[in-house]
Amino acid sequence: MTRHVHAIQCIGCPVGCGGEVVIEAGAVIEMRGFTCDKGQAYAADEVVAPKRMVTTTVRVDGGTLPLLPVVSERPVPKDAIFDCIRLLRSVVVQAPVEADAIIVADALGLGVNFRAACSIAEA
Amino acid sequence: MREFRYDVIAIGGGPAGMAAALSAKQAGAEKVLIIERDRELGGILQQCIHNGFGLRRFEDELTGPGYAHRYINMVKASDIDVWLDSTVLSAAPGGIVTSVSPQQGLRVATGSSVVYSMGCRERTRGAIRIPGSRPAGVFTAGAAQRMVNMEGYLPGKEVVIVGSGDIGLIMARRMTLEGAKVKAVFEIMPYSNGLTRNIVQCLEDFGIPLYLAHSVVAVHGKDRVTGVTVAEVDAALTPIPGTEFDVACDCVLLSVGLIPENELGRAAGLHIDAVTGGGVVDQFRETSLAGYFAAGNVLHVHDLVDWVSQEAEIAGKSAALHALGKLPPAGEHRPVTAGDGVRTVVPQRLSPPSGQLSVRFYLRASRPMGASILRLHADGNVVWERKLRVVKPSEMIVAEISWKKLGSSDVLEFTVVPAPVEADSEPAEEEVA
């Protein structure tokens, strides 16, 4: 059985650890170079099922600002990023909006909510 | 004209100003004021809708507006005065801060202490002298970021990004997600100026090429930009003849550096560090102007807002102690200098200690290095050192060093030198993916 070594650059935090993930038969058998639990989890995911946090803006009606920044609660599968963006493009919310309010629940059935990154008052 | 009296005034209500004001309050200052030019607090964080803020400060991964709102809520919960939509025209000796606003007119506030927290601005095309025509469509990345993320307009459909600073990388991803085509990022240095995580998640994720050691040598287009000519550069950063190629685009975003916004200080005679572009400060973050402190990007450009908040807490606390008469008079300073491998160090000088156990230093390396050793030399002798796994000019090195180590030498100097190579045992049979 061949082992594969994947060089992974962690993006979990700005330290930016670089390390390696060793895969055999589709499973992670060894990891080196990552300095925290979060990094280990990221690196394993990155080889098997890469995920990313998604941030964008949605339109706001009647607010002090025309756009509301929104953020995924958790990372979403990398290949669903554009689908999430497309979904959020069509969303319009009514001011006022409270920070952390759910803007889109269970986006695309991925089990991830998109929440308001901040509050926006009524104009 | 109305006059006001405060213990501590923070000029600028971004992350530095808010953290400084809160920390001043905690340290015992009674009357604290933040003066903010915009109609809300938060500064540039409000347009930074991406995540990655606050991992250190809040142990949580926040967006820029999310990070700002945590602080805004803390400010609201305090009795800190906030003047919004107010621009400071001058900050004179004696802490006399003159500002204007549409609703309140001209106001003069006198602070026993003042914290400079005005942030920074972007370097422009003019500053790096890119030749060619001057069509519409050439923007600094931050200005474009504001238009996209806060106003909902796009600066173009086919984008070239000049410079690999973090804002440029973040905008490469943003523009891609907005549906634009980002053709490439061109960086004149042989290494990136952005955080590694941003190279990965903003460029590599979307297949956007990063050309290192490449410079834009001409901008084309009469009314609107139509393209750029790019060339490879040599070690002296001079374009190599014969390597030119053209890239068509309708938008050029510049991410070629940030400059501390020190005009108020300059007008008042502030002593400025030629390398950082910010004031020269001691460990209290007190500048050469008595009673004036500085923190955040106005002092030196940071990579992470978390460090800005930390630094502002030091400045805010010191400003409060100064206002309360508890900060010792400056006395003799000892210089702290940037030696081999170090580009900048803040603070640049030490005043005698005053109840502090340690001093927090922020450093930037002068070139990328692998495993290295950061050393502090006191009058030539190594008194402290720390191993660094990797060193990048784009990433701040933070070192907290106890006064015991700092001793009483005349001159302190930081260096970063490559660490001796340690043999790594690599299993030979593995196949590298």
Added chain:
Amino acid sequence: MMAHKGMASFPTRADVVIIGGGVVGCAIARELARYSLSVVLLERAPDVAMGTSKANSGILHAGFDADPGTWKARLNVRGAQLYADVSEGLGIPRREIGSLVVARNEADLATLDGLKRRGVENGVTGLEFWSRDQLLSHEPNVSPDVAGALWAPSGAVVCPFLATIGFAENAIRNGVRIVTECAVTGIDVTDGRVAAVVTPLGRIQARYVVNAAGVFSGDVARMAGDDSFTITPRRGEYILFDRSAGSLVNTVLFPTPDKVSKGILVAPTVHGNVFIGPNASEVDDKADHETTGVGLAQIVAGARKIVPALPLPTAITEFAGLRAAAGKDFIIGASPVTRGLVHAAGIQSPGLTSAPAIAEVIVESLREEGLVLSPNPAFVPDNPRRPVFHEAAPTEMADLIAANPLYGRVICRCETITEAEIVAAIRAPCGARTIDGVKRRVRAGSGRCQGGFCGPRVTAILARELGIPVTAVRKDAPDSWLFLPRAALDGIDLPTRETSHA
């Protein structure tokens, strides 16, 4: 008035049509406004001062360069005097700081001797030689290896945009129509005399046409059957430094001139910046405003001969302008071919200085061609003064904000320009219609951040004041749009889950 809501219909007849809204055309318009005439000025760009008038040295020359007897010699000295008279009333910033021609050796000193004699003949007053020590005590940043200098106390600096706009605004206040974005496509000539000017917006009947079309003046002349001259554009490049470098030099510093040009200068601007330039290179394209790596290196090297320590890191912008060169002298007066056509052409240095004097001569030419000039009894020579917030004393600032709260909102932080000043610049006669139009009028965006901070805000103010969407706001040229609606990319489909896998 410029094209905006409520504008009058396009004029179909006029006594005089002026082609070109540079400083020369606008000065002529203002001079003609002294008389009871219908005058229309046509400008191809969205604003006045968009050609040579927007990219030049901004210097009012003392007048010792030109050969005695030439138009240049006659009109330079007269023009400089006229600026001294009218600048304040028209709102044209002007500072009389003097100029120095720097000699580096004995041969240069001999050239200065000739310049002084010529200057005296041209009527320049106050010229004197300065020793090396005198020069260095006045200009400590000048290279120590100099031999001396020629001092001309009447040399001055002026804002070339506000000079043009000052003339244009006053012309409009006195009844002149200025139509922008209106390029002339033909001139009808009947029986050897101009009959009408043709544009895409319509035809204007006129018996008198003034050709002040800058680099295009040769083309305009040919439209009327006159090919007596050709314009060869000569490009000059500049580097402008931030006001923080403003103390570099106190006066306009010229090198000792050679036969072709005045050389690379180092000079303050009227607003307290410093610039270096221009070089000179002939170009074919009349719209070629590109700077070049070679050219910028040339002017840096040239400037260093006078001031060795240039503050290059404080550079805020580089630009290029085109001189409308047509031989040695200006081409001024009636066309030798077509009656009713009067040229103010081939206007290169000292064209900015000469502009108001050129205007006097052109009006005289028109009179000689038969135009009847009866004084306009309602002529008002001055423009109303507009407050400059950052120059006001604190009590005045408080009063200004009390009267108009928008004076309390600083939009351009580099130059401390308030929203009230920007709104006034847009609402004025000959008001700003573009981002650069605002910048040229009130300097918002002309500081060290070059609009990085205030650009989006000025865009919003322009959109609001002009009643246009943000996406219709332009930088300066007709198609210099800045922003797209977000919806512009809605048609561009994002990659789908199947295709996006990186």
